[in-house]
Amino acid sequence: MSELEKEKVVVLEERVPKLKQRRRQKVNRRLTAYIAFFFMLILSIIYFQSPLSNIQHIEVKGNQHVSAGRIIELSGLTNRTSFWKVKAEQVERAIESHPEIKQAKLKKQFLNTIVLYVKERRRIAYIEHKQTFFPLLENGQILTENKPKTALSDAPILVNWKKGEDIQEMAGQLAQLPPYILNAISEIHYAPTKYDRYHITVYMNDGFEVSANVQNFAEKMLLYPAIVKQLNPNVKGVIHLEVSNYFKAYDEEKKGDGNEKNTR
Incomplete structure (x- = not known):
C-alpha cells in the first residue's frame, strides 16, 4: 500500500467517529423536537378541556341605565364559556336586542378577559x-x-x-x-x-x-x-x-x- 493510500485510510478512520457523533446529535435533536411537540399537544388538549381556557373576567363599559348584570345576562357569557369559542357578532346582536341598547361591541383582552362596550339610546x-x-x-x-x-x-x-x-x-x-x-x-x-x-x-x-x-x-x-x-x-x-x-x-x-x- 502506498503512502498516499495509507494517509486516506487514516483520515477516513478519524472521520467515522465524528460522522457517527453528528448523526447521533441529529437524531437526538429530532427526537427532542418530537417529544416537545408531543408534550405541547398534550398541554394544549389539557388547557382547552380545562377551566383555564374559560372566560375569567367580564367588564361592561358605557352603560348608564341598563345594569352591567343585565348586559352580561343578555350576552350569554359566563365563567364556563370558552374564551376561544366566543363569537363576537352573535354576542353583540344578543345585547342589542335590548330596547335601550343602540350598539354593542365585544373586545377580547389578554388573560381571558372580555370587555363589552355599549352605547345606550338617549x-x-x-x-x-x-x-x-x-x-x-x-x-x-x-x-x-x-x-x-x-x-x-x-x-x-x-x-x-x-x-x-x-x-x-x-x-x-x-x-x-x-x-x-x-x-x-x-x-x-x-x-x-x-x-x-x-x-x-x-x-x-x-x-x-x-x-x-x-x-x-x-x-x-x-x-x-x-x-x-x-x-x-x-x-x-x-x-x-x-x-x-x-x-x-x-x-x-x-x-x-x-x-x-x-x-x-
Missing part, C-alpha cells in the same frame, strides 16, 4: 302617568318595564300627554335637540287651545316658561340660549315661540296690558 323624556314615569327613548319607543317611581333629572317630564301619535311627534322634536338644551327643560305640558291643538307649555330649569308649538319646537328651542341672554335673569316670565318670538314678564301676563319685549 332617554329624551319621561311620560308621567298615575305617578309613574315611563322613559321615552330617542327612537320614539316607550319603556314599560322597570319604570321608575320618580323621574330622573336627565330628561324632561311630559305631563298630560295621552295620544300615542302626539307623543311620537313630540319625541321626534326632542330627539333633534342637543343635550345642553334638553337638560335645561324641566317639564313639557300638553296644553292645546281652541285655535292650536299642538300648543305646549314648557317649564325651564332656570325659572322661565316657554309657550310653543309641537310642530316646530326643535327649531324654535335652538334659539332659546340666545333669547335668554337678552333677558334680565331676575325678571321671570313667558317666552313666546309660537310664530313670532317675544317675552312677557309674569306681571305683564296677568295684567294683559300688551307690553312685550321682542326677542328677535
Whole structure:
C-alpha cells in the first residue's frame, strides 16, 4: 500500500467517529423536537378541556341605565364559556336586542378577559302617568318595564300627554335637540287651545316658561340660549315661540296690558 493510500485510510478512520457523533446529535435533536411537540399537544388538549381556557373576567363599559348584570345576562357569557369559542357578532346582536341598547361591541383582552362596550339610546323624556314615569327613548319607543317611581333629572317630564301619535311627534322634536338644551327643560305640558291643538307649555330649569308649538319646537328651542341672554335673569316670565318670538314678564301676563319685549 502506498503512502498516499495509507494517509486516506487514516483520515477516513478519524472521520467515522465524528460522522457517527453528528448523526447521533441529529437524531437526538429530532427526537427532542418530537417529544416537545408531543408534550405541547398534550398541554394544549389539557388547557382547552380545562377551566383555564374559560372566560375569567367580564367588564361592561358605557352603560348608564341598563345594569352591567343585565348586559352580561343578555350576552350569554359566563365563567364556563370558552374564551376561544366566543363569537363576537352573535354576542353583540344578543345585547342589542335590548330596547335601550343602540350598539354593542365585544373586545377580547389578554388573560381571558372580555370587555363589552355599549352605547345606550338617549332617554329624551319621561311620560308621567298615575305617578309613574315611563322613559321615552330617542327612537320614539316607550319603556314599560322597570319604570321608575320618580323621574330622573336627565330628561324632561311630559305631563298630560295621552295620544300615542302626539307623543311620537313630540319625541321626534326632542330627539333633534342637543343635550345642553334638553337638560335645561324641566317639564313639557300638553296644553292645546281652541285655535292650536299642538300648543305646549314648557317649564325651564332656570325659572322661565316657554309657550310653543309641537310642530316646530326643535327649531324654535335652538334659539332659546340666545333669547335668554337678552333677558334680565331676575325678571321671570313667558317666552313666546309660537310664530313670532317675544317675552312677557309674569306681571305683564296677568295684567294683559300688551307690553312685550321682542326677542328677535
